[in-house]
Amino acid sequence: MHLRMPFDALRFALYLQFLAPRPPGKDSASLSERLAAFPQKAVPIAGRVKVHWNCHQIPFIEAENDHDLAVTLGLVHAHLRLGQMEVLRRVAFGRVSEMVGPVALDPDHTLRIFDLGRAVPEIERKLPEKTRDWLLGFVSGINHCLLRTDAALPHEFSLFGLKREPWAIADILTLGRLFASDLMWLIWLRLLKARHFGGWRQLWGRLIEMDGAAVAGDRNPLRAIALQAALANGRTNSNCLAVSASRGANGSAWIASDPHLGLSMPCSWLIAGYRSPNHHAAGLMIPGMPFIAVGRNPWIAWGGSHLHAIASELLNVSDLPEAALETREERIAVRWSAARKVRVRTCEAGPVLSDSIFYRAPGERLALGWVGHRASDEITAMLNVSRAKNWEEFKAAINSFAVPGQNMIFAGTTGDIGHALAAWVPKDAQDSPDDLITRAASARSHFHTADSLPSWHDPPAGFVVSANNRPDTKLAIGRLFSSPDRAARITAVLRNASTIDFPLLASIQRDVQADSAKKLGARLAQIARAGSPEALAPRLGRIVSLLEGWSGEYEAASQAPAAFEMLLFHFCRLYYPHRVLSAYSAAWALRDLIRSDIETADETRIRPVVLKALKRTARSLKSRSWGQLHRLRIDHPLGLLPLAGRRYRYFDFPTSGGSETVMKTANGLTGGRHAVRFGSNARHISKLSDSDENYFILLGGQDGWFGSTTFADQVSLWREGKYIQVPLQPETVRNSFPFLTELCPASKPGP
Numbered sequence: 001m002h003l004r005m006p007f008d009a010l011r012f013a014l015y016l017q018f019l020a021p022r023p024p025g026k027d028s029a030s031l032s033e034r035l036a037a038f039p040q041k042a043v044p045i046a047g048r049v050k051v052h053w054n055c056h057q058i059p060f061i062e063a064e065n066d067h068d069l070a071v072t073l074g075l076v077h078a079h080l081r082l083g084q085m086e087v088l089r090r091v092a093f094g095r096v097s098e099m100v101g102p103v104a105l106d107p108d109h110t111l112r113i114f115d116l117g118r119a120v121p122e123i124e125r126k127l128p129e130k131t132r133d134w135l136l137g138f139v140s141g142i143n144h145c146l147l148r149t150d151a152a153l154p155h156e157f158s159l160f161g162l163k164r165e166p167w168a169i170a171d172i173l174t175l176g177r178l179f180a181s182d183l184m185w186l187i188w189l190r191l192l193k194a195r196h197f198g199g200w201r202q203l204w205g206r207l208i209e210m211d212g213a214a215v216a217g218d219r220n221p222l223r224a225i226a227l228q229a230a231l232a233n234g235r236t237n238s239n240c241l242a243v244s245a246s247r248g249a250n251g252s253a254w255i256a257s258d259p260h261l262g263l264s265m266p267c268s269w270l271i272a273g274y275r276s277p278n279h280h281a282a283g284l285m286i287p288g289m290p291f292i293a294v295g296r297n298p299w300i301a302w303g304g305s306h307l308h309a310i311a312s313e314l315l316n317v318s319d320l321p322e323a324a325l326e327t328r329e330e331r332i333a334v335r336w337s338a339a340r341k342v343r344v345r346t347c348e349a350g351p352v353l354s355d356s357i358f359y360r361a362p363g364e365r366l367a368l369g370w371v372g373h374r375a376s377d378e379i380t381a382m383l384n385v386s387r388a389k390n391w392e393e394f395k396a397a398i399n400s401f402a403v404p405g406q407n408m409i410f411a412g413t414t415g416d417i418g419h420a421l422a423a424w425v426p427k428d429a430q431d432s433p434d435d436l437i438t439r440a441a442s443a444r445s446h447f448h449t450a451d452s453l454p455s456w457h458d459p460p461a462g463f464v465v466s467a468n469n470r471p472d473t474k475l476a477i478g479r480l481f482s483s484p485d486r487a488a489r490i491t492a493v494l495r496n497a498s499t500i501d502f503p504l505l506a507s508i509q510r511d512v513q514a515d516s517a518k519k520l521g522a523r524l525a526q527i528a529r530a531g532s533p534e535a536l537a538p539r540l541g542r543i544v545s546l547l548e549g550w551s552g553e554y555e556a557a558s559q560a561p562a563a564f565e566m567l568l569f570h571f572c573r574l575y576y577p578h579r580v581l582s583a584y585s586a587a588w589a590l591r592d593l594i595r596s597d598i599e600t601a602d603e604t605r606i607r608p609v610v611l612k613a614l615k616r617t618a619r620s621l622k623s624r625s626w627g628q629l630h631r632l633r634i635d636h637p638l639g640l641l642p643l644a645g646r647r648y649r650y651f652d653f654p655t656s657g658g659s660e661t662v663m664k665t666a667n668g669l670t671g672g673r674h675a676v677r678f679g680s681n682a683r684h685i686s687k688l689s690d691s692d693e694n695y696f697i698l699l700g701g702q703d704g705w706f707g708s709t710t711f712a713d714q715v716s717l718w719r720e721g722k723y724i725q726v727p728l729q730p731e732t733v734r735n736s737f738p739f740l741t742e743l744c745p746a747s748k749p750g751p
């Protein structure tokens with residue numbers, strides 16, 4: 001396998017460079033051309049449907065019945081993001097090798113082992129009739145767009161050799177399980193390696209103590225594309241807040257959300273609004289998912305952040321006899337090569353994960369225990385959320401929501417707010433286990449659900465905040481939470497505000513202040529000056545002075561954050577053994593861990609390391625600002641590839657923010673110029689007292705069609721701090737969405 005990988009990667013790179021069809025050039029499809037391509041005739045609907053579009057190709061659908069609305073939503077998703085959806089569908093089923101060749105065999109084998117669709121037959125069987133009808137309509141709309149013989153197909157079809165394959169409800173449900181993938185699966189990749197070195201127990205204890213963990217990287221770009229695609233829309237991080245009418249301007253409640261995901265094109269969100277007899281909402285949707293994940297209706301608004309709930313366990317099943325394992329053989333089709341057969345084994349505890357090359361643990365057989373392998377119903381939950389009229393209906397709606405666990409934030413037009421936990425958490429789970437791997441037990445059968453998990457309604461402070469931090473409860477809900485820094489910063493701004501209104505909420509979403517970084521920078525400066533300040537050379541003293549005067553703001557034009565991050569990088573390389581730094585670097589709370597170590601270390605022992613790191617920083621910092629080092633690169637996942645990936649790279653510009661700022665633009669430890677590929681990628685603000693005051697923006701564009709004028713048109717607005725209004729009132733929609741598409745049923749003549 002290891003001998004084959006470089007050749008296969010080279011073959012795919014050569015294909016992209018010389019043989020693959022090129023993506024359409026910039027602005028090769030105007031808005032009028034894209035709207036003209038939207039299917040209008042012989043649509044599988046019963047009544048007339050109107051789709052209003054604004055200049056960013058954001059739709060607002062008016063349908064005479066609910067089923068027709070679902071059909072049209074399917075049409076919209078396929079029209080805008082069919083290529084993206086088709087690629088992710090194949091990832092969900094472990095079919096990446098069909099697109100990129102043998103280089104993806106190991107990821108495909110791993111995805112087959114995970115068996116994301118394991119619970120799908122039971123989920124589909126238990127669907128409520130209204131949800132089933134909604135899904136049938138959504139799938140019908142996708143297929144109408146996909147299977148038209150006269151339709152032009154997205155670039156992904158020719159690039160990856162895709163064929164037209166009809167969608168079914170099971171595809172939507174399996175795709176939903178892909179988006180529900182557990183963060184821990186990628187964390188395990190790095191921690192399993194660290195576990196076999198000395199001092200593991202102490203290291204594991206530190207990670208648990210600091211409540212942080214993050215996605216481990218992969219140096220092979222094609223494996224990274226396949227593995228990271230599995231978490232492309234898992235809402236892996238976010239900020240979300242709600243403000244009650246008692247604190248909001250003009251006596252109104254407010255909500256503000258900004259999810260954090262991978263920064264790639266097409267964007268992992270699309271914006272849509274709609275209205276039918278029983279559905280009326282606007283918000284952010286995940287391509288291929290038939291519900292609004294973040295948004296509002298005429299009565300309530302909702303958002304969320306990843307809960308980091310206990311959803312997966314890595315179980316040692318080494319003691320099980322072979323007879324206790326079920327084995328099946330699966331066939332993986334491979335582009336440019338013969339199909340391969342792989343072995344997939346399962347046991348009562350779950351799939352045998354150590355059969356994957358990525359999860360091998362010498363001397364141990366490991367199984368995956370995942371809540372997502374149980375039949376839960378997130379689609380019905382979110383459809384009910386989008387129709388809820390008050391806190392009680394909102395809480396009841398999320399009870400069937402199991403994975404991925406979410407902090408659900410609520411705001412109502414009556415002025416109230418709330419924070420609920422939507423997850424299925426094993427009742428006997430431990431939040432501080434002794435090891436990464438535990439001994440297998442019988443399958444979990446008792447869970448806390450939303451109705452038994454803590455919730456907070458109308459707290460005295462007048463606001464609720466969630467930023468992936470540990471919820472305020474002693475219940476064992478999750479492990480390895482994010483640093484509390486973002487939540488603390490948002491809380492401080494809200495608490496000190498005399499008036500909470502749109503400008504303040506918009507400024508919070510662009511806030512780049514990191515108080516913990518400021519304190520750590522000041523501490524490093526103090527250590528450097530300890531003993532004999534006159535001993536510092538001028539070039540070192542300049543860096544120390546930068547840290548001493550730094551406000552903690554990660555502004556692109558500032559040199560202080562560049563000095564701090566480079567000093568931290570060199571210090572960690574000198575101070576920590578590689579295995580420790582590797583494990584720390586797998587952590588959301590990386591900087592919390594480092595700060596804790598520095599604060600408790602013997603200053604006389606640590607000062608020589610700080611001084612040596614200062615010298616290295618001085619050699620490389622020069623006069624560079626943070627933005628010269630910290631680059632926002634937005635590209636297609638194929639842009640990660642050398643040479644051939646150039647045509648899939650779109651933006652590379654300096655950006656403010658950092659890993660622990662509210663406007664998250666994440667970076668690991670860095671000693672030089674680097675790319676930001678994870679962070680804030682969508683924003684939403686709603687004023688609850690006015691159903692038309694709903695504002696959204698994407699870091700990208702609405703359209704996934706390469707070369708479309710709306711493929712990346714929102715990037716400039718994002719950088720300027722602007723938003724796009726998406727009203728709910730039909731009259732306002734008609735006045736502000738100037739383009740109209742009218743659909744006719746298949747049994748009637750076209751327009």
